[in-house]
Amino acid sequence: MAQHATGNDAEHWDINITSSRRGLDINLAELWRYKDLLAMFVKKDIITVYKQTILGPIWFLIQPLFTTLIYVVIFGRMAKLSTDGVHPVLFYMGSVTLWNYFSETLNVTSKTFSENAAVFGKVYFPRLILPLSKVASGVLKLMIQLGLFLVVWLYFILVEQSITPNWHVVFFPALLLVFAAMGLGFGIIITSLTTKYRDLSFLVVFGIQLLMYATPVIYPLSLASPDKQIWLWLNPLTSLFEAFKFAFLGHGAFSFFWLGYSTVFTAVLLFFGVIIFNKVEKKFIDTV
Amino acid sequence: MSKEVVIHAENISKQYRLGQVGTGTLSHDLKRWWALARGREDPYMKVGMDNDRTQKATSEYAWALRDVNFEIYKGDTLGIIGKNGAGKSTLLKLLSRVTSPTTGQIKVKGRIASLLEVGTGFHPELTGRENIFMNGAIMGMTKKEIKGKFDEIVDFAGVELYIDTPVKRYSSGMYVRLAFGVAAHLEPEILIVDEVLAVGDAEFQKKCLGKMGDVASHGRTIIFVSHNMQAVQSLCKSTMYMKAGKVIDVGPTDKVINNYLSREVKNCLxxxxxxxxxxxxxxxxxxxxxxxxxxxxxxxxxxxxxxxxxxxxxxxxxxxxxxxxxxxxxxxxxxxxxxxxxxxxxxxxxxxxxxxxxxxxxxxxxxxxxxxxxxxxxxxxxxxxxxxxxxxxxxDEQRQGAWFGKWVGAVRPTLDFSLK
Incomplete structure (x- = not known):
């Protein structure tokens, strides 16, 4: 008959399935073991988008191209918003590309639990793999779109000679990392909060749109009067967009102080995001 | 040598809320949160009814599992039987870590792979080849492991010709064979299977059971949930009989199945x-x-x-x-x-x-x-x-051979049917 295991508590158990999990208990080793799954998810995201299309991955370029054209017409020609002297095509293409990455990352990761309930309900793998894969496949799409931006950018540097980029472009990978982490942080918090009560998810699309207007995406920071700029700086996205524009377009403001603020903000956001995600992932399937 | 315990479940219970999520659940959540914040007990832990689906609900909470304890030894093949609503699927979900228990804990040694469904994560647009890698990765295999098993899987499923065709063009039979093929070639220490054998033709069922038997003979542990007493009898050394969220009996398969039949079959003799x-x-x-x-x-x-x-x-x-x-x-x-x-x-x-x-x-x-x-x-x-x-x-009798589908026909006579 079964002898009780109370006497041998020192025994090693690989998995302990209980009702509660304390704090920041993420199993990094396990996450690493599932890296191939992450790669598969990324591959799936990329190739399923353009299966059975003729233009294939070119579709990734058409979207920012058209958005740029629309912005040039609406915000540039009709609303006559300033672009700080930068050619509107270049100005909008840069910010649109970057904004799309952030908003898509946030939007997609904020649906992690609700959209993958079918898979999550049948098999276990570290749930964090899924939002991470969305971040990664987003980076791949961004790279394609960034390629287009760089072509336009080089044209303006070499042919038009209208902009002067500077050495701050070396910070771009770091900027991208903060963008990704912030999108992920917001996304996993939202998905965790909406498994049981979905009210918040109605606000997401609307909120992202609102956030764009609260960030110097389609207008330069200099459009605001100097005493009002502080309010824009408090938005952690502002310093990132400004730094990007400063490095590539030679306009905008590069502030290490506010970049530090954004980084700390993102780190805290991600920290709490992971804690709440971890807590929710254990039982969400009962209520989603 | 004493046998090694690979799964140890202590007092596990699982409570589900009946009805819809809405403002009513919010007030319960607030009360629960308030009680826990003051260091009190969860006020809804004590309520709840047994999971008898035919009864009218008397509480807003039902216990799908209640104080379940068991141990499974290494190399064991355990069958889980019981009527619908006995808690079998809930138990599998807990063991597969799809959800977690309301109370209690389960301790596990080794890697678990669960087959609650075949083809989890299959994407219709991806080809057979891509889906093998996708599905294998979801089940916890590394790319290297899948590569090593790839030819075997394709061979097992018999879909070589269609391997680079999107699976949305597959017949349902091919789809299931490919999906089970991936699952059957997992090499976890513990394999959890939920009636996937109900699908496919006789020949394929035979293949699947054979494969599971192979897995068991290699010292791995199998947990198999089924309504099919014959499949359980042929595959499992020991069996657990569940009813209304509780374990009624555990032991040698024949004994437990007899107990199950004599209790659950409503005979008026x-x-x-x-x-x-x-x-x-x-x-x-x-x-x-x-x-x-x-x-x-x-x-x-x-x-x-x-x-x-x-x-x-x-x-x-x-x-x-x-x-x-x-x-x-x-x-x-x-x-x-x-x-x-x-x-x-x-x-x-x-x-x-x-x-x-x-x-x-x-x-x-x-x-x-x-x-x-x-x-x-x-x-x-x-x-x-x-x-x-x-x-x-x-x-049904304990059948020889490996096919366990429902025997058709109004009668089942033994006639003199010879073959030379």
Whole structure:
């Protein structure tokens, strides 16, 4: 008959399935073991988008191209918003590309639990793999779109000679990392909060749109009067967009102080995001 | 050497909320949160009803599992049986870490792979090849492991020609074969299987069972949930019988299955009445007793397809010197008439008489049956009819071979069928 295991508590158990999990208990080793799954998810995201299309991955370029054209017409020609002297095509293409990455990352990761309930309900793998894969496949799409931006950018540097980029472009990978982490942080918090009560998810699309207007995406920071700029700086996205524009377009403001603020903000956001995600992932399937 | 425990479950319970999530649940959540914030107990942990799906809800909470304890040893093949709602699937979900228990804990040694469904994560747009890698990765295999098994999987599924075609163009059979192929080539220490064998044709079922048998013989642990007693019997050394969220019995498969059948099969094998008190009938005929006696070596009440049995009836004849014959109709519970047999007519005196019908083994198929008895006078006038006099289930035998699908046919006779 079964002898009780109370006497041998020192025994090693690989998995302990209980009702509660304390704090920041993420199993990094396990996450690493599932890296191939992450790669598969990324591959799936990329190739399923353009299966059975003729233009294939070119579709990734058409979207920012058209958005740029629309912005040039609406915000540039009709609303006559300033672009700080930068050619509107270049100005909008840069910010649109970057904004799309952030908003898509946030939007997609904020649906992690609700959209993958079918898979999550049948098999276990570290749930964090899924939002991470969305971040990664987003980076791949961004790279394609960034390629287009760089072509336009080089044209303006070499042919038009209208902009002067500077050495701050070396910070771009770091900027991208903060963008990704912030999108992920917001996304996993939202998905965790909406498994049981979905009210918040109605606000997401609307909120992202609102956030764009609260960030110097389609207008330069200099459009605001100097005493009002502080309010824009408090938005952690502002310093990132400004730094990007400063490095590539030679306009905008590069502030290490506010970049530090954004980084700390993102780190805290991600920290709490992971804690709440971890807590929710254990039982969400009962209520989603 | 003492056997090593690989799964140890302590007092696990799982509570589900009935009804919809809405403002009502919010108020419960707030009360729960308030109680926990003050260091009190969760006020909803004590309430809740047993998970009897046929009953009307008396509480907003139901316990799908309640204080379940068990241990599974390394290399064991454990079957889990029980009616719908017994908590089998909930238990599998907990073991697969899809959700977590409300209370208690399960400790596990080694890697678990669960097959709650075949083809989890299959994407219709991806090709067979891509889906093998996708599905394998979801099940926890690394790319290297999948590459090593790739040819075997394709071979097992028999889809070599279509390997670079999107699976949305696959026939459902090919799809299932490919999906099971990936799962069957996982090499976890513990494999959890939920009735995936219900799919596919006989040949494929044979393949699947064979593969699972292989896995078990390599010292890995298998947990297998099924409604199919035969599959459980052939695959599992020990079995756990669950009912309404509780474990009723654990032990050697044969013993547990017998226990399950004798408790769950709703047989009505005996009816007795007293004349002039409650005996059904009329002035001409009163039925006094009806009985089904299985001719089993161990006197158990379980009738399988090989068991011969006997019906015995006693009745009171109220009309002197009546020319009576009895006619018996055997129907399945779903209303299909299997046969109608009659006794020769006999001139009966007023008083108590009895009648016997012997039914040989190897005649009836596995099903639930009910009988109706007709009392006929002069082979024409109906004296009395009683329906649903007895109800009994004939269960399947322990089959040889590897096919466990439902045996078709109204009857299941053994005939002289030879092959040279």
């Amino acid at each position: 005996e009816q007795r009445w007293t004349l002039d008190v409650d005996a059904p009938g009329n002035d001409k005929i009163r039925v006094l007793s009806a009985e089904l006696i299985p001719q089993t070596p161990d006197n158990s009440n379980i009738i399988d397809v090989n068991t011969p049995f006997e019906f015995r009836f006693e009745f009171y004849n109220g009309v002197d010197n009546a020319n009576i014959n009895l006619s018996l109709v055997l129907n399945t519970m779903s209303g299909v008439c299997i046969f109608n047999v009659g006794t020769p007519a006999a001139a009966l005196s007023k008083g108590i008489h009895s009648s016997t019908l012997k039914v040989p083994g190897k005649l009836l198929n596995d099903d639930v049956y009910t009988i109706s008895l007709y009392f006929v006078k002069d082979t024409a006038a109906m004296q009395y009819v009683i329906h649903d006099l007895l109800t009994f289930e004939v269960v």
